[in-house]
Amino acid sequence: MTATKWEVRRAETTRRLERCALELTRDRGFDGWTMDDLAAAAEVSRRTVFNYFDSKADLVLGPVHENNDELVAVFVAGGPTGHLWNDVVHTATRTVEEEGADDVELAVLRRKVIVSDPKVIAIAHERFEVVLERSVDLILQREGQAYGVQRARLLLQLLVTIFDAAVANASDVTRSMTDLINEAVADARAVLTS
Incomplete structure (x- = not known):
């Protein structure tokens, strides 16, 4: 089954958020960054972050x-x-x-x-x-x-x-x-x- 454009975009955004969260954690530690920092690093809104993930733990470890x-x-x-x-x-x-x-x-x-x-x-x-x-x-x-x-x-x-x-x-x-x-x-x- 072929993914729709929306599904592809959602998967790409999910991966970008996870990657940015991991990079922030690697560089600053788990407690060294905020969701605002993540939104800025991933070039998305804070709202987008929370539409995709419920917590920092889900971002770093996966949901x-x-x-x-x-x-x-x-x-x-x-x-x-x-x-x-x-x-x-x-x-x-x-x-x-x-x-x-x-x-x-x-x-x-x-x-x-x-x-x-x-x-x-x-x-x-x-x-x-x-x-x-x-x-x-x-x-x-x-x-x-x-x-x-x-x-x-x-x-x-x-x-x-x-x-x-x-x-x-x-x-x-x-x-x-x-x-x-x-x-x-x-x-x-x-x-x-x-």
């Missing part, structure tokens, strides 16, 4: 998205492949693609900001815990309670580590996030089976 009900249903039912690890990777990768988080250059900048600003680290950790608990619940719905919370958490923490490695090692920002993730997953498989 918190709801689960895709169709993806979740397929996953909980045991799909799409029937192998838990492959299905977790598939579902997470599809989620990244659908949320528009596939801009590698932006992901690299976001990672640099997250690891360098204590306030952003704290906010990212809070968000991670919420997503982790939701995801653990989905794994237990699929695999049963006997699978265990600790095992499900470990599986998801490994996935996050692999995704982080994909971004941290992204020397070619023209590649897709999906390619980088798949390469990092392959490397992890090789390390864990050697």
Whole structure:
């Protein structure tokens, strides 16, 4: 399906706002800039900023998205492949693609900001815990309670580590996030089976 001009413009403005917010955070720290500073840097009105994002955290970390009900249903039912690890990777990768988080250059900048600003680290950790608990619940719905919370958490923490490695090692920002993730997953498989 082809995007309309409005959808293209909205996506471009969203990316510009995110990039400017990340650059401001990198240069001044999370608390070192205002929404007015962001509006000026992105060359938009303050109102536009708030039409696109609810908070500074959403600008810097990306907005918190709801689960895709169709993806979740397929996953909980045991799909799409029937192998838990492959299905977790598939579902997470599809989620990244659908949320528009596939801009590698932006992901690299976001990672640099997250690891360098204590306030952003704290906010990212809070968000991670919420997503982790939701995801653990989905794994237990699929695999049963006997699978265990600790095992499900470990599986998801490994996935996050692999995704982080994909971004941290992204020397070619023209590649897709999906390619980088798949390469990092392959490397992890090789390390864990050697």
